[in-house]
Amino acid sequence: MTNETNVTRTAAVKPAARLSKVWFIPLVALLVGAWMIFQQWANQGPLITIELETASGIEVNKTPIKARDLDVGVVKSIDLKPDLDGVVITARMDKSVADLLTTDTEFWVVSPRISFSGVSGLNTLLSGSYIAMEPAENGQIRSDFIALSRPPVTPPGTPGLHITLNSADEFAFKEGDPIIYKGFKVGEFEDIFFNIEERVVYYNAFIEAPYHKLITENTRFWNVSGVKINLASSGISVETGSLETLLTNGVTFGIPPGFAAGEQITKRAYFDIYPSYESAADERFKLSAEFILLIDETVRGLEVGAPVEYRGIEIGEVLAINMQSPLPGTILEEDYDIPVLINIYPGKVRQPDNQQGLEFVRKQIKHWVQQDLRATLRMGNVLTGALYVDLQHVENAPPVKQAALLGYDFIPSASDEFTQITQKVDALLNKLNQVPLDTVVEDIQQVIATMTATADSVAQTSDNINAKISELDVQLLNQQIAVVSGQLTQLLADYSDGSNSYENINDSMRALQQTMRDMQPLLIRLNEKPNSLVFGDNLSQDPQPTRKSTND
Template identity: 30%
Template sequence: MRWSRNSSNAVPARGWLPSLVWLIPLAAALVCIGLAYRSVSERGPAIVISFPNAEGLEAGKAAVRYRDVDIGSVTAITLAPDRSHVLVEVRLTESAKRFAAKGARFWIVHPRVDAGGVSGLGTLLSGAYIGADAGHSHETETRFTGLETPPAIGTGEEGAQYVLHGDSLGSVDIGSPVYYRRLQVGRVTGVTLDKDGAGVTLNVFVGRPYQQYVGTNTRWWQASGLDLRLDSNGLQLNTQSLAAVMLGGIAFQGPPGETVGEAAAGGAVFRLARDESDAMRHDDGPPAQVVMRFSQSLRGLSVGAPVDFRGIQLGEVTKIGIEFDPKTREFTLPVTLNLYPDRLGQRYRESVQHRDASAGKALLVKLVASGLRGQLRTGNLLTNQLYVALDMFPQAPTAHVDLNRRPIELPTAPNTLQELQVQIADIAKKLNQVPFDQIGNNLDSALANANLLLRQLDTQLAPQARDTLASAERTFNVAQAVLQQDSPLQADMHRALTQLTQTLRSLNTLADYLEQHPESLVWGKGRNAN
């Protein structure tokens, strides 16, 4: 740069022009300002979510997603002051500000295997993230409590929810499928234990349009496991699907022979049966509780065992106990049963309904007097499972029923095996009373006397018997010698017989002559006689 000579002040020789080098940082600054403005303008609200733990989450990397679209990111993870949970700070985008509304739900997504299936496998490569579901409220919130598991029903999913009450949960869990005619139409959304601890309550969701098949008369049952039956039709195996067998499930359907009827409203309450046969059974009315006392072993009898009357199930066993009687100093085994009298048939129900309330009790007294008894019988020879059989035993000892006792106690009869055991015990007792020692001693004495008698026979009678036998032998030898053909006696007898024959012939000739000449006896034989 050159300066002018005539000027008292030093001025540049030509005008100042900015260097091109300054344009590069200026452009970078403008870009940063633009990005910062864009970032600030697109920033949504900041919220804090509490989780039991921050498994898999990392500040600055973990995202917040809805339907696999990023709607925010995790900015910080801190431990709560009481160290019972963690606080995850999240910055949402401007377009996702609705997720800061009251009712929004958040949960951590990572690989999970549950009753609903396998989910979150993509996080094996990308890492865990926070799943989100928007709320419908217009009120905003900044603090949320995260869910431990993903929600069973997403926002906007149409359908209806129902409440089921059952005795036990079985293998059903949140996310287990719900089936209608073996088609999955919903899932279990919640499981809680009743306040009294006597059962469980399940919330189920049935999606559209299948909720129209849920009527006021619909029956629900646990469809998990295998239903294996062996009857007169052969071996039958019933199950909903392989998923229901492995993970559990619930099925519903209308009663056989009936239509769906009036549709059930959302939130309707139903009974959850143990299996399909229990669910489809006709309503038998309230049960009558009775007690039977047995003295034999109850090994093989379990709660839920059927109470059978000639092949018809009238109830089931509800309780098995043991009691000690201080008077008799014996133990008894009381078995509590639930009986359903309405299962005895339409005529029984009509006969009881048309009469006063004591008709049923009077009939029970008559049946017991006629021999109605309870008996334990073996239902399965392979498993040795027992059941309670009600039957008539006309020869049973007389028994009475106390109708004022609660619950009513019915008399029992021993089974065939127990009677056989009693008979064998009686026989053994009688055999034990036989004096086998005395009989043995008497038998030893008798054998000794017999041995002495034999010795006397051998020493005294045997020599005489041998002499007699020798004399008899000599006599037989003489007789044999006399009877031989060449013996003198035989020759003499032969000559004597010959002479006797000749004499008989002469006498025969004389008799013929005298018959012809009887006068010869007087005059003698004439000269001309031959």
């Protein structure tokens, strides 16, 4: 029998762990997630809103916001404005540009754009549109913005000068139109504002550095848009700017001749835009003496702005034609004189542009008017028929009855040569109309009849001459002419070179020459001593009488 021993074992009881090691994995993941969320929250930039006219090309979570071609934000949502006047875009910006979101910061949509001033945004054809941002450090921090309708012409911070141009004329400019100087593009128009009360268009423009140093207090701007064909009294002139201004509008600037440059403009200033260079150059003349003319002939072809010349030099211009005046009569009356107002610039007659020069011009014109100065309308261009006012001295001019009219100094007028010729032609036609044409026609018919009878008589005489010629024996006459011609030929042959007659004549001439040579000594002796043929050569000298001596 086997002894069985009962062994009693006691189990060790340990308390269970409160936290399992398995939970460390999700805890670590939770901490990493929280840290990432904190980092994302700490590093994310602010939310901003941008108002646009349309959301064309904008996509949520895709359309970026770029500054200097660097992504600095992304569109998060697009909503309609409460007044349905556009859309509001909510965008998340990077923290790095949070301090650059100020009141001077500008946004605009970049998309393909083609205009007369250029082509832009072609890189978005493949990548899609994006919102461009022009950051600015100046100003207060803000989160709501209104985007520009188009990209700004001049980005903020560009070195140069901002100016304002204005024009009351009908030509208009648009954003991006160039400002030209001697063929170079030196600036552009930025934006346009039309003042309804003043009825003047104001243009904000920008001149790039270093060309902004050319803008001084005496600078003038004028229009050079397209091609200008001027049909004036001086002829036809064609003006054009650069190739860019042929397709778009544009202006240029400069300092009129005779003007000092003046002080440089360093801050925004206002300038007028003149229609042409001539009008801009004439602006340097501030004062002018005004005179009135009374024209008793047609003024067709005379326009406001037409030149006033003296001895071919322009000294003024026409200010008004047929202006409202209390003159008696109406334009429908035959003897009504049309009033024309002109001016003369002291600066154009080599006088100072001040009150002293103005008084000199008025005094000089009054003095000449009392003598022989008269105003005449002349045709400056036959093609266009444009007229100008020519001041000239007229011989035997009638005396002037008045010195002033309608408050202006008066200059009497005189007809030009063309009008005088027309008057003479009219007088000649009037005399022709007074000629008795019936009597003249009868006299002419009688002369024609006499001339016809004379012609018949001449024809009869011609027939008689032809009959006498036909009666002549032409054949016999020809034979006689042939005989005479043969005899003449024979005579010429007898005296031709090598004939006997020719040799005989030559022998006779030689003998005659020999005889003359033989007689030459005799002729010489006779010339020296004419009496040698009578007394001979041996005679002594002629006896000389002597005086008888008194002693003999």
